[in-house]
Amino acid sequence: MKEIFEILEQNARATPEQISTMVDKPVSEVEKMIRQAEKDGTILKYKTIINWPKLGEGDIWALIEVRVTPQRDVGFDAIAERIYQFPEVYSAYLVSGTCDLAILVKGKNMQEISSFVTEKLAPLERVQSTVTHFLLKRYKENGETFHLPREINKRLPITP
Amino acid sequence: MLNTKSAPTQARDNLISQKVDSLPPSGIRKFFDLLSSVEDVISLGIGEPDFVTPWHIREAGTYSLEKGYTMYTSNSGMLELRQELASYLQLRYRVSYHPEHEILITAGSSEGLDLALRAIINLGDEVIIPDPCYVAYPADVILAGGVPILVPTNEENNFVVRATDIEARITKQTKAILIGYPANPTGAVMSQKEADAIAGLAKKHDLLVISDEIYARLVYGAEHICFPSLPGMKERTILISGFSKSHAMTGWRIGYVAAERRFIQALAKIHQYTMLSAPTMAQMAAIEALRNGESEVEKMVQEYNRRRRLMVKRLNEIGLPCFEPKGAFYAFPSIKATGMNSEEFAEKLLLEEKVAVVPGTAVGPCGEGFVRCCYATSLSNIEEALRRMDRFIRKSRLRSE
Numbered sequence: 001m002k003e004i005f006e007i008l009e010q011n012a013r014a015t016p017e018q019i020s021t022m023v024d025k026p027v028s029e030v031e032k033m034i035r036q037a038e039k040d041g042t043i044l045k046y047k048t049i050i051n052w053p054k055l056g057e058g059d060i061w062a063l064i065e066v067r068v069t070p071q072r073d074v075g076f077d078a079i080a081e082r083i084y085q086f087p088e089v090y091s092a093y094l095v096s097g098t099c100d101l102a103i104l105v106k107g108k109n110m111q112e113i114s115s116f117v118t119e120k121l122a123p124l125e126r127v128q129s130t131v132t133h134f135l136l137k138r139y140k141e142n143g144e145t146f147h148l149p150r151e152i153n154k155r156l157p158i159t160p
Numbered sequence: 161m162l163n164t165k166s167a168p169t170q171a172r173d174n175l176i177s178q179k180v181d182s183l184p185p186s187g188i189r190k191f192f193d194l195l196s197s198v199e200d201v202i203s204l205g206i207g208e209p210d211f212v213t214p215w216h217i218r219e220a221g222t223y224s225l226e227k228g229y230t231m232y233t234s235n236s237g238m239l240e241l242r243q244e245l246a247s248y249l250q251l252r253y254r255v256s257y258h259p260e261h262e263i264l265i266t267a268g269s270s271e272g273l274d275l276a277l278r279a280i281i282n283l284g285d286e287v288i289i290p291d292p293c294y295v296a297y298p299a300d301v302i303l304a305g306g307v308p309i310l311v312p313t314n315e316e317n318n319f320v321v322r323a324t325d326i327e328a329r330i331t332k333q334t335k336a337i338l339i340g341y342p343a344n345p346t347g348a349v350m351s352q353k354e355a356d357a358i359a360g361l362a363k364k365h366d367l368l369v370i371s372d373e374i375y376a377r378l379v380y381g382a383e384h385i386c387f388p389s390l391p392g393m394k395e396r397t398i399l400i401s402g403f404s405k406s407h408a409m410t411g412w413r414i415g416y417v418a419a420e421r422r423f424i425q426a427l428a429k430i431h432q433y434t435m436l437s438a439p440t441m442a443q444m445a446a447i448e449a450l451r452n453g454e455s456e457v458e459k460m461v462q463e464y465n466r467r468r469r470l471m472v473k474r475l476n477e478i479g480l481p482c483f484e485p486k487g488a489f490y491a492f493p494s495i496k497a498t499g500m501n502s503e504e505f506a507e508k509l510l511l512e513e514k515v516a517v518v519p520g521t522a523v524g525p526c527g528e529g530f531v532r533c534c535y536a537t538s539l540s541n542i543e544e545a546l547r548r549m550d551r552f553i554r555k556s557r558l559r560s561e
């Protein structure tokens with residue numbers, strides 16, 4: 001029942017009753033599936049996407065490419081964990097290409113991010129090098145676009 | 161639909177043709193004017209997708225402009241598009257049309273419908289149309305010089321016109337049957353049995369069938385029956401369709417007609433003098449839609465289906481019984497229990513609760529006692545609209561007690 005998760009991914013507040021109607025399955029079954037998914041980690045968490053800049057809150061973000069030395073037996077996982085445990089790290093990925101890890105870091109200002117890189121990240125034993133890209137503007141995140149009026153109703157109010 | 165009740169009473173304007181002058185204004189139009197005077201309305205009256213055309217299709221349209229495709233195409237439309245359509249119809253519905261001789265690209269299915277009627281009707285010929293129906297059907301027949309013959313349909317026959325009811329109205333003047341399933345305004349779809357019966361009748365009385373299948377892709381748990389794919393029907397069916405509903409492309413004005421060569425030739429004769437060719441940019445976008453649009457269509461259909469279930473369930477819950485619509489994006493609940501007629505219901509609902517629905521009478525006399533609610537709008541709009549309708553019904557029940 002992938003559809004239940006697709007609906008929840010679009011709208012975390014959809015109730016089991018609403019979902020049950022939309023997918024035409026009994027409420028009890030939907031509730032059971034959701035409970036199960038919450039337990040087994042299919043559903044990790046329910047979150048809200050906030051357009052912070054709209055509130056004048058400007059966190060600084062940086063995308064950092066990290067080259068590391070993999071470790072016998074555990075490959076990249078051990079060093080990746082050492083890095084992603086830092087609360088500054090918002091997302092972390094193992095990637096193909098010219099670097100090994102790509103991480104998204106959040107800070108109150110540029111200073112905070114640069115001290116994270118110079119004092120915490122770069123000194124790590126297995127980190128060979130880093131390239132830091134500060135984010136200048138966000139256009140789209142998690143499938144949602146920023147900077148666009150959310151819905152411009154261009155349709156006529158009634159059509160045949 | 162022609163608003164027979166409020167036929168114009170003012171004096172005739174001699175500068176306007178009699179035919180046009182006496183054509184009553186659309187019942188939907190009238191409602192439109194009332195609607196414009198109310199603010200913050202949630203409209204369930206919009207008969208078009210709320211999705212924007214999928215990006216890859218828009219991108220193809222933009223690209224065609226950048227490349228300088230700004231001229232007329234051949235009258236029949238770009239051959240590439242006709243080829244794509246031929247293989248689409250073959251693959252999906254197992255009906256084969258020759259891309260060069262049996263397909264015509266039109267400016268929306270609306271143009272196709274007009275062409276088909278004008279190409280076959282002699283003055284006074286009768287065209288059989290289910291009631292209620294899409295507002296343009298009777299008007300288009302009249303404009304083509306024909307006489308629309310409405311055949312009532314109702315909930316008992318799932319709003320699908322019965323062959324026996326059609327047969328009772330066949331005269332020497334009957335030329336064609338005009339059907340459109342999945343249906344606007346009821347959401348009805350035709351079953352195999354119902355389709356076979358109409359096909360049998362068309363053969364028996366040597367009638368043409370004009371089949372408007374603009375909603376073919378929007379079916380839910382039902383198989384769409386492509387009328388010309390029925391045995392012996394290709395030679396007597398003019399298939400009208402387009403991209404407006406399936407690919408959310410209403411504003412592009414792009415559609416097509418598929419039929420045997422003799423019909424396409426006749427339609428193309430009118431088309432070449434009145435339209436020349438369908439919009440070039442839209443034709444390029446339609447090619448992209450057919451080549452790579454399938455997953456987007458499926459996504460939209462799935463979303464419509466969720467909204468459909470929500471709307472139908474809520475309508476039934478608040479006391480507006482609604483038969484299950486298996487196609488298009490309309491629900492057609494009965495409002496008889498409220499004691500109001502359709503127009504009264506729609507008008508009061510709009511003024512008191514700011515929800516717009518289309519009164520059934522705007523789509524045919526048999527629409528009395530029903531309203532059309534379109535679920536091509538966001539889930540939150542549907543929920544809010546139904547909350548307001550619930551309140552409206554409770555209030556009016558209290559008033560009448």
Ligand SMILES: Cc1ncc(COP(=O)(O)O)c(C=O)c1O
Binds near residue numbers: 268271340344372414
């Ligand atoms: C039944 C039916 N046929 C045809 C059309 C017109 O579609 P197009 O945009 O292809 O002209 C509509 C539009 O509402 C419709 O509901």
